[in-house]
Amino acid sequence: MVSAEVCPPNTDQPAVAQSPVSFWNDSNMVCLDLDDVSSVTPDMVTEQDQDGDTLLHYAVIHENISLVKKIIHVIPQCSVLNILNNINQTPLHLAVITHQPQIVRLFLSRGACTETRDRNGNTALHLACRRGCLTCVQQLTIPLQQKEIDGADYHVSFQRIPQDPGLLNYDGQSCLHLAANSGSKAVLDYLLSPSVGYNVNIKHGRSGRTILHEAVCDRNLNLLIHLLRNQTCFKLDINCEAFDDSTPLRIALCNGNKEAVLLLRMSGAME
Template structure:
């Protein structure tokens, strides 16, 4: 007689293998049939329907030992009106303590479509937080939350884009790579600073505690938190400069409090934060920066201009006056600044 392994809930290993393979086959078949025009919502709903059809015929979700009847009919109680609850319920029914079984489910999670998006990505994109959390909890290695799609976006990028601090924090705890840059050179922190998502920023810069790591079924490598604030996107901008120029001062304060450099600069122009806000003529932001210690008020751009000179020649008299009373040097004639550049060029 062929005896199957049965877990404490009466679920056989062969059933788990069938479920994992079915879900994977469903995704692959779906991709072949629909191609790249498939919307993420339609993609997700199709998978749910196929899982639902299979699950109602072959599974139970009651957390108790049951007898598998000959016709394999479902014997528990399941609500199928909420698709976002379907996959987690099926997974709970099949996730015994065996790492092998969890690996089978994890294999389904990391299967990708033509855009490189997997089930976790889709759940985050569709703002299905409970589903995303369940999928993260079922991963068996930190590498599974570090995968990238064809836009070089990780799950962490997508959590930042959708303003989901709960999922972004869970990903950080699961070992997500916080310094990964997408196709624009943005880290998840860049995205949060661009959009002004203070909650997401907070989730990305707090150190992971030992208690939080107990959520994982695996060990995570050392991850420097917060990220290196000197990472620039492909526009040359660091996170702090983005937050200040957009007026998200609550985010700027959070970054400065954990030692982000107030004198950080744009790699394309050499502008510091005080140059950038002066260029925009935003006196309230200039005043904000002047209230911070260690600000280099007379720093020069790559072209040799100070913030005072930018304000003076742009005609921002109020900004120039504020810089003057704060100790900025008098503006030099443009010809002198340009000649200094020429002399430097000859020297090089």
């Protein structure tokens, strides 16, 4: 049996078993060779095992593109794409975790919901940003074209792509905070580009800190310099206050971070 429970415990990486697998549902056991796509029937695609995983969860975990496409062809409606397992992962979450941008895009074109949250409140885009996976981030933020949707065998409802930039996970982190923490300048710059248009001054849901605050707090000099160099382009509010009224400069002064103090002052920060 494949479990989509995280492995090791503090990550969201699914465990992978070898094909064939025994797929348990509520009433019986189905033994399926994941390489045999011809055996997939419409009745099988909504069944869930004891971990809440569907056949589509399994196919994604095993990176079996042929089986994924077969399942999508036989599903009766897009709600099947959004079935949650026991830790609130959809197949879309797993496609990001296993770094399969092609499958990510296919799911979106067939109506997979972009704003479904896992047990930590992360959408698929949150996970892609946290992992610094630019290709997955791009697939999740480029609006769908009609020709992509036309391939579906059922009606695909309109949804906002990219998702609401203010959507926070349960730790109060936005996609932008996660991208900054990942260390991926490519993802960060992409989210802040005019084509996506995320707000560089978005505040952390618990602390009210922007990514500039966090760069100072974490003594992340590379991120700090990158943000200040692109201050005008990013429309950076260098004097933005967190919920405790702290600005990036005040934090740098309190922490004795002389390099940050100098950089912030040279860039126009006020005490």
